[in-house]
Amino acid sequence: MSYPQNAQKATVPSGSTVSNVITIEQGFAIGLECPTHDGAGVYIQAARESGGTFKRIHHKANVGLGEWYGNTSGSVCMLPIDSAAPFCYLRVETAASQTTARDFYFLTKHWEQK
Numbered sequence: 001m002s003y004p005q006n007a008q009k010a011t012v013p014s015g016s017t018v019s020n021v022i023t024i025e026q027g028f029a030i031g032l033e034c035p036t037h038d039g040a041g042v043y044i045q046a047a048r049e050s051g052g053t054f055k056r057i058h059h060k061a062n063v064g065l066g067e068w069y070g071n072t073s074g075s076v077c078m079l080p081i082d083s084a085a086p087f088c089y090l091r092v093e094t095a096a097s098q099t100t101a102r103d104f105y106f107l108t109k110h111w112e113q114k
Helices: none
Strands: 007-012 028-034 042-047 076-078 089-094 102-110
Touching (some): 028 042
Antiparallel strands (some): 007 102, 028 102, 042 089
């Protein structure tokens, strides 16, 4: 499958729960395309520096949980992830170790300020 230039792949390796770090320019709306994966929860972690301490972003509808979607292992697209907008460095965390590598795609669109 071909992806537009505004897609960045974050891979959670087999046996792991955390993906590689991707860099997003500030001022972008962000969506996440999730594949079928092992486990129930998907989290997005953010940091203000590439080597900084990553922390979960909490979705305003799930305060205290941090999950972007709940008990399912099916694929899903999530738009927009407005809570991530101020952060440049993002990665995916899954609730369970993956039995095979899983590719998640962060999709971005530049905000036009008026």
